[in-house]
Amino acid sequence: MLKRGLFQRPREIAMATKVRVAKAADVPIGEARVIDTAGRPIALVNAEGTFYAVDNTCLHRGGPVGEGELDGTVLTCPWHGWRWEVTTGANTNNPAVKLACYPVTVENGEVYVEI
Numbered sequence: 001m002l003k004r005g006l007f008q009r010p011r012e013i014a015m016a017t018k019v020r021v022a023k024a025a026d027v028p029i030g031e032a033r034v035i036d037t038a039g040r041p042i043a044l045v046n047a048e049g050t051f052y053a054v055d056n057t058c059l060h061r062g063g064p065v066g067e068g069e070l071d072g073t074v075l076t077c078p079w080h081g082w083r084w085e086v087t088t089g090a091n092t093n094n095p096a097v098k099l100a101c102y103p104v105t106v107e108n109g110e111v112y113v114e115i
């Protein structure tokens with residue numbers, strides 16, 4: 001007799017898509033940009049010369065994180081000042097609250113994000 005669940009469908013695994021989002025030169029060190037990638041806004045950050053990508057929608061009340069000020073690797077939401085560590089997506093006051101992070105690569109001066 002077969003065990004229950006043997007014929008269950010495997011869970012679908014979402015495949016990431018690598019998307020070119022900007023020229024590296026368009027996002028200077030210490031700045032962030034909001035990029036609309038396939039209908040999903042992300043905050044692309046150049047923190048100390050390394051690029052990071054996090055969800056642009058603040059988990060407080062939906063503010064545009066990518067329009068905030070960057071201090072080192074901490075991005076501050078312009079609406080009410082929640083602060084986000086862009087290397088992990090974690091909120092600086094409550095690290096259990098995290099923005100989604102996306103892998104970023106730079107190739108030949110072009111920035112790619114895996115969405």
Ligand code: FES
Nearest residue numbers: 058061063077080
């Ligand atoms: S919406 Fe970002 S801090 Fe309130």
